[in-house]
Amino acid sequence: MSNSICYLCSDLQSKCISCDYPADSSLPYDSTQFTCLDCNNTAGYFINPSAVCVVCSVGNCTTCATYNTCSICNSGYGVNSSGLCSTCPIDNCAACYNLTACKTCQTPYVVLNYACSLCPASCTCGGYTFPRKSNGDCSAICGDGIIISAYEQCDDNNTLDGDGCSSSCQIEANSSCSGLPSLCYLTINFNASLVSSYGVFANCNEIVFNFQLTPYILFFTTYAVNWSQLIEAQSAALVLVPGSFTASQGLFSLTYTYNQTIQRTNINFTFTPSAIIGSSPYLSKTAPFNVTVKVDPSNDLAAVYCSA
Numbered sequence: 001m002s003n004s005i006c007y008l009c010s011d012l013q014s015k016c017i018s019c020d021y022p023a024d025s026s027l028p029y030d031s032t033q034f035t036c037l038d039c040n041n042t043a044g045y046f047i048n049p050s051a052v053c054v055v056c057s058v059g060n061c062t063t064c065a066t067y068n069t070c071s072i073c074n075s076g077y078g079v080n081s082s083g084l085c086s087t088c089p090i091d092n093c094a095a096c097y098n099l100t101a102c103k104t105c106q107t108p109y110v111v112l113n114y115a116c117s118l119c120p121a122s123c124t125c126g127g128y129t130f131p132r133k134s135n136g137d138c139s140a141i142c143g144d145g146i147i148i149s150a151y152e153q154c155d156d157n158n159t160l161d162g163d164g165c166s167s168s169c170q171i172e173a174n175s176s177c178s179g180l181p182s183l184c185y186l187t188i189n190f191n192a193s194l195v196s197s198y199g200v201f202a203n204c205n206e207i208v209f210n211f212q213l214t215p216y217i218l219f220f221t222t223y224a225v226n227w228s229q230l231i232e233a234q235s236a237a238l239v240l241v242p243g244s245f246t247a248s249q250g251l252f253s254l255t256y257t258y259n260q261t262i263q264r265t266n267i268n269f270t271f272t273p274s275a276i277i278g279s280s281p282y283l284s285k286t287a288p289f290n291v292t293v294k295v296d297p298s299n300d301l302a303a304v305y306c307s308a
Helices: none
Strands: 016-020 035-039 045-047 053-055 061-066 069-073 077-079 085-087 093-098 101-105 110-112 115-117 128-132 138-140 175-178 183-186 191-199 206-214 231-233 238-240 246-248 251-258 266-271 289-294
Touching: 035 045, 035 053, 069 077, 101 110, 101 115, 191 289, 206 266, 231 251
Parallel strands: 077 093
Antiparallel strands: 016 035, 045 053, 061 069, 077 085, 093 101, 110 115, 128 138, 175 183, 191 206, 206 251, 231 266, 238 251, 246 251, 266 289
């Protein structure tokens, strides 16, 4: 503002879309105090260390990330570790994702494991098979651990759904995959809540807890899981009754004996989803969590210790 006149950021510096005037507004306006905060990236302008909007200076760059780094390079180039565009070093590659992964190969080469390979007329080279697609390409073999990037987002050496890489070799919702063969991981965490608890009339000092785990994902029906490793009571007063753990569609029932009165006490139950899997890495990055339960059986059979 100068003499009660308002300026647009772009009036004071071309292509500036967000600015600041940190100086004391009660003093006369000083244009040197004006600072640009953000530039019109869509128009190809980026802020430099001097807070000035400048055109991206990276050669052979299609889309810039900052004023001096690129995110997408021109055809035949890839982004190097410095954020600049270097000639794609992959033989017969027309366009790179980066310097180690080809996006599109020169004719008649095809992308195979992010490199360029010749697929013979028989469609028998690695990763390919008949029938041919309408554009003449061989079909991709899903489940062989080879990614044909034009048609497959992942390939984890199987055709099972629910493990992050689908039966059609597409990355499933809430999943991430990388590597060859693909290793896939669930990218969301679980939660659980107490559905009910009740005392066991026939057995003194026994209580049943019923929990609901959410979300209940397809992986649980596709793969064998060891549900008994999921839940652990963090209390020396509780001992799990052997063989009492049951699981059905995300609903879990556990029977405990208690060696002291636990009525209206708070007990923490630790859930560790990554502990229930075998060889699959899918749940290995999910976080453990705690559920705190205030013991108050719903059938009014108080959890009060009774001696034999």
